[in-house]
Amino acid sequence: MDVGADEFEQSLPLLQELVLGADFVGLDIEFTGLRSNQSRPQQISLFDLPSEWYLKTRQSVQQFTICQIGLSVFSSIEGESNKYVAHSCNFFLFPTTFGVLDSEFSFQASSVQFLNQYGFDYNKFLKNGIPYMNEEQEKKIKHNILTGNWKVRSSLDKDQIKVVIDEVTRWLDLAEEGDWMTLPGIAGFQAFEIQLVLRQALPNIWTVLRDQGIIVKKVSKQHRWYLENTSCDRESCWKEKILLSARGFSVFFQMLVKAQKQPLVGHNMMTDLLHLHEKFFRPLPESYDQFKLNIHNLFPVLIDTKNVTKDIWKELNFPRVSNLSEVYEVLNSDLNPTKNSGPVIIHASKCEKYAETKYPHEAAYDAFLCGSVLLKVAHLLLWRVHGAGSLPELSFPLYLDVLAPYVNQNFSGPDYPSIRPPILLLSVRRWPGVSEQQVYREFQNLCKFDVRRLSRSQFLLLTNKFKDARSILREYRGHPTLQISLYRYWRHSPDINCLLQVCGVVATWALLALVLGRPDP
Numbered sequence: 051m052d053v054g055a056d057e058f059e060q061s062l063p064l065l066q067e068l069v070l071g072a073d074f075v076g077l078d079i080e081f082t083g084l085r086s087n088q089s090r091p092q093q094i095s096l097f098d099l100p101s102e103w104y105l106k107t108r109q110s111v112q113q114f115t116i117c118q119i120g121l122s123v124f125s126s127i128e129g130e131s132n133k134y135v136a137h138s139c140n141f142f143l144f145p146t147t148f149g150v151l152d153s154e155f156s157f158q159a160s161s162v163q164f165l166n167q168y169g170f171d172y173n174k175f176l177k178n179g180i181p182y183m184n185e186e187q188e189k190k191i192k193h194n195i196l197t198g199n200w201k202v203r204s205s206l207d208k209d210q211i212k213v214v215i216d217e218v219t220r221w222l223d224l225a226e227e228g229d230w231m232t233l234p235g236i237a238g239f240q241a242f243e244i245q246l247v248l249r250q251a252l253p254n255i256w257t258v259l260r261d262q263g264i265i266v267k268k269v270s271k272q273h274r275w276y277l278e279n280t281s282c283d284r285e286s287c288w289k290e291k292i293l294l295s296a297r298g299f300s301v302f303f304q305m306l307v308k309a310q311k312q313p314l315v316g317h318n319m320m321t322d323l324l325h326l327h328e329k330f331f332r333p334l335p336e337s338y339d340q341f342k343l344n345i346h347n348l349f350p351v352l353i354d355t356k357n358v359t360k361d362i363w364k365e366l367n368f369p370r371v372s373n374l375s376e377v378y379e380v381l382n383s384d385l386n387p388t389k390n391s392g393p394v395i396i397h398a399s400k401c402e403k404y405a406e407t408k409y410p411h412e413a414a415y416d417a418f419l420c421g422s423v424l425l426k427v428a429h430l431l432l433w434r435v436h437g438a439g440s441l442p443e444l445s446f447p448l449y450l451d452v453l454a455p456y457v458n459q460n461f462s463g464p465d466y467p468s469i470r471p472p473i474l475l476l477s478v479r480r481w482p483g484v485s486e487q488q489v490y491r492e493f494q495n496l497c498k499f500d501v502r503r504l505s506r507s508q509f510l511l512l513t514n515k516f517k518d519a520r521s522i523l524r525e526y527r528g529h530p531t532l533q534i535s536l537y538r539y540w541r542h543s544p545d546i547n548c549l550l551q552v553c554g555v556v557a558t559w560a561l562l563a564l565v566l567g568r569p570d571p
Contacts, residue, residue: 471513
């Protein structure tokens with residue numbers, strides 16, 4: 051189900067009911083860009099510590115914006131054992147432009163091409179995106195609206211506002227008191243803003259918002275005064291409505307936060323969480339630890355299916371996979387020993403297109419895959435503990451128990467130690483002045499390595515694939531110019547070598563002092 055600004059407010063009651071009754075919620079987010087083209091020291095590297103990765107990614111999150119959020123709400127079906135229904139929704143978002151708020155964001159060409167390849171509707175994003183704001187922006191605009199200390203700066207073009215005022219003014223010249231006209235095609239909080247413009251500019255009209263648009267009625271000044279002071283649609287009432295509409299998706303975000311008992315599930319979801327914090331909560335802090343503390347307070351139960359699948363994949367010798375769709379396909383194949391005994395998942399009535407067709411990189415579809423992978427892997431873990439013939443009565447709380455080691459992994463407290471290929475040491479001979487970029491180009495056709503200089507003629511190489519590390523050691527064995535070996539910190543670190551040299555000098559001088567200072571017999 052796709053939800054834009056026109057449908058969002060009407061959908062809120064149903065969405066709240068679904069979230070409050072859910073077992074867990076799957077999440078996926080699409081962005082206008084992933085990583086900004088920063089100078090080399092600021093580029094993401096496999097050598098980065100988590101805190102260094104955070105600071106670099108934080109800059110990209112501040113530069114790009116969310117264009118689509120997908121949520122898949124999973125609920126167990128009462129009276130049916132181990133059966134779940136998934137309500138999946140795509141939300142198209144666009145930053146609030148109202149009053150003092152006018153956000154800037156960037157597009158990355160590769161990200162636009164990628165989403166366009168998978169059928170992303172950029173018209174719906176740009177023309178009908180749901181507004182949103184974070185808490186700091188909300189406080190600012192709320193103060194300005196409620197105190198009246200604000201200037202109308204419509205998200206519509208100024209020329210369009212002028213056209214609206216001119217149209218109503220021309221009509222007023224010919225209209226009689228009690229006559230009315232309709233301004234169609236204006237909805238959401240922009241409709242409230244247009245009413246403010248008209249009421250401030252024209253003292254002999256009154257406006258009412260209806261389904262067909264804004265109704266403008268010609269009234270006397272006395273009747274206008276009466277309406278302003280007695281009408282349930284008076285300005286003080288619908289300034290609150292303006293704020294509610296301007297908050298947009300942030301209202302639903304707060305619903306998710308309040309439903310803290312339900313796990314929030316994603317796949318490789320750290321960047322998603324950075325965007326949630328920046329766009330709906332507060333600007334990202336400089337401290338990585340503070341970010342993790344904030345996220346844990348917002349969502350106490352987080353599960354990343356990328357972490358969950360790692361262990362079981364190795365144990366069952368499943369084929370290597372590179373993305374969420376491939377993980378889902380393996381779990382739905384005959385390679386999965388619990389394929390026929392695992393949870394049954396059905397789609398809700400308005401989401402049945404996902405049952406018939408794959409929609410990779412559509413946010414709601416990927417959110418559904420996250421939730422499905424979680425249930426299927428949890429069932430595998432339970433099967434591993436109890437065996438095929440002695441499974442207890444299946445329920446989501448039981449699945450959550452077996453998933454306990456993966457809850458909040460790397461999202462709260464110290465980061466879980468990562469298992470990755472060894473660092474390689476490259477020693478260069480007869481290549482004076484060689485740079486990191488030249489080393490990178492030397493290996494890029496064979497495999498992808500991140501390169502970091504260790505000394506004038508030595509470089510560290512790191513990849514995220516064990517097979518690439520093995521391949522490079524094999525291919526360059528005996529190479530006359532480029533010698534590659536495993537990096538050993540205690541043996542190769544310049545700091546350790548310097549320390550050992552200093553210790554050697556001190557020990558030599560101490561020995562000499564001992565020998566020379568010894569009295570003759």
